[in-house]
Amino acid sequence: MGSYNQWNKQFIAGTWREGRSDSVYEDRNPYSNEVIAKIKMATLEDIDEAYRSAEQSQMAWEEVNAFKKSEVMEKAASIMESRREEIVDLLIRETGSSFVKANVELDFCISITKEAASFPKRMGEEMVPSLVPGKENRVYRRPIGVVGIISPFNFPMYLSIRSVAPALAAGNGVVLKPDEQTAISGGLFIAKIFEEAGLPKGLLNVTVASIDEIGDGFVDHPIPRLISFTGSNKVGKHIGERCGRNMKKAALELGGNNALIVLEDADLEKSVDSAAFGSYFHNGQICMAINRIIVHQSICDKFIDKLSEKVKKITAGNPQNHENMIGPLINKEAVKRILGQIEKAKNEGAQIVLEGKIEGNVMYPYILKSDTNDVSTAKNEVFGPVTTIIPFNTEEEAIQIANDTQYGLSGAIHAGSVEKGVEIAKRIKTGMIHVNDQSVNDEPLIAFGGEKESGLGRIGGKWSLDEFTTFQWISIQNEPRDYPF
Template structure:
């Protein structure tokens, strides 16, 4: 098995279609820039709709053979990809820093999560067995088996590009499907081309994993609405997700969609304030807050509000800001100028609405200071929007009922955390928060490949991970076997 990766940055990449590295049919290229200093690090093809069609054609052809491969052979490919990931961890973490602005802590976590997804996926071929169901007809045996869904279209995001792409690709491939990946324009290497290269190096048959890079505005609609797509797996904003979902639904295509969040961190008066601050700091500022499950609002009981704000601001003020390649850096750059400008606007509007900056608020280039805002209400700009940045609005509440109301006053329902000295009380409040994932005495940035991951309301459709993704990426087939002659009424 070859173990040499190309130089991930500074590479003139091509599309991966049918295990061939090819130029786009349009012949145009897109520069890939780093948020560190906005310089160009590589170029990738600007894929066209014809390239999407070619990729789906190759995937559909390859999948018919791949699904017949023995489970052990499918598992072996996943195991080899896992080994390659581990062998090249340092290089991949460095590339995540350059392309996505990931600090070393975040990049290491992302590679670890990617490995977990791969290791879990490698168990799926052997575990996917049929089930025997009951029957109301004498001497009839019912068997329910699951077939691969077919071709999975994966539209992946820029914030955790490698792990959130692999979260879909690994189980899809393990279960006998083929894949077409459209990575985010900002992170085409770690979000797609690297994935294809790792599978190629592991000996995956041609056409099972395909990657088309390009602008979503030009090829996104064809990707989502392609008639050969049997499932669309999308991770991204709710606004774009609604559009993708509509296009897929017109083709009656199954969907797995993780969308936006406005995640509350509820801190009750009997909580350990230091523990809650520790969790709140990590849950807000990992990867500059550019995480769908990061903390968007800190809801803190009024009796400990001042103490919490002071401790959170003190801790945030000491977080090192700078080049993500520096091992000491905690706060790296925002992904691009438009995202940074939106964050600055949220801060300025919140201050104009009556909020106060306890620390931060300034920026240089794409580096935004970790910011703590006090005297915030749910209606203020940094609280009512999914800000997706290193901003911690802290909102006081007077009662459990008010905390629950504030937590639920959002269109989103992805994740939440509750801190209390009494687990049963925290659990009771969590039961009343309208979110798909609740974390007691922790923060929401958690993921396990065997545990269903997904939200409610405007935070998505379906779930990833565990049994949920197995059901999403396979289709049930009912076999009934009549073991004795059956008597019919006519």
């Protein structure tokens, strides 16, 4: 089994070829700055060809036997497992993932693809009673047609595959546009996997393109009936508006400003463990990461001391050293942006409890403390290894602070009484929340998604099947019907 290659090519209409753009993107290792690949970018003409290929191939794919579709998904999952070492190495080099994070991401990819393998056998019909004598009502679950997928850089392979695999399994054609910073793990490697798994040519297309060149062309193209986007809420709202104008569905998984509430009776050690993992896993570059830790005033000082002690022990540096838990941020602009947010929070009254250091694109963990929710690092999604601790006195105050954000993706509560934790969880306006755990959780069978500005729709299990299909009512009048005229 040889290694995959051709990372300088697009995958359009079943063919590996260069994009038509004059611009060439240098895909770089965020730790060493080494050039991994030079990719000639796709144009609007390339995207049009990709969508037309997906549309043409989809019509035949929809008619393929359900068991055959499932076999392709199972084969894809098996290929991912057999190529684990190769994929993990790529995720480390291209995305700055730690060894642990890269393996976790791959496990997520395998799990969601195996779940998607069940979808072709769940594309049936339902018989529904009719008010009209002699009428037979059938409701058929059908593929949407063609799905356009835009994925981000932080968990690039998983955040692509969690839409690609369910969409294909439900009988759709797909055009995927990964973030160019992670074009290989977020797109081109996925195309190789499904090509080897026997997916019909032309059904899955991967276009690596710059928004500066294509503008809204990927979203506005008339062929896709659904755009699945994972990324910032600013871009997501724009995509949602474009989809609305063009009468197509939008599945949007956007940012988060997730809170961990630590109640007075919480187990301090366990809550500190959750806080450290939830805040700093993959350098905090996760939409579900803990951005704010809301701690009861009576235990706040102890909590800060224990968290600081634990966080100082987190190893950071070159992710190719498997002992390092924190690697580089995706680029130097991210480092600059986060330092700016920290400086602004200081000027607004926040106190730096633990000050990290900067080595290239590697940012060591920061801990801030604020008496209010109004400092920059608490109001905004940081998307880096920074967390802000906010003390509270009453449970009502904790709930108010947690809900004081335009986001509503994930969250967590540590409580001595599980039922009290659950009751408070019900009052947090968020799509997902976890009791006596941290906020970074995802599973293939669970409804994943947010409220408020954290997005629209749900991904995972039967919810993915609903997202990537539509319904058609076909009625049959078996007996003559009496009409009034």
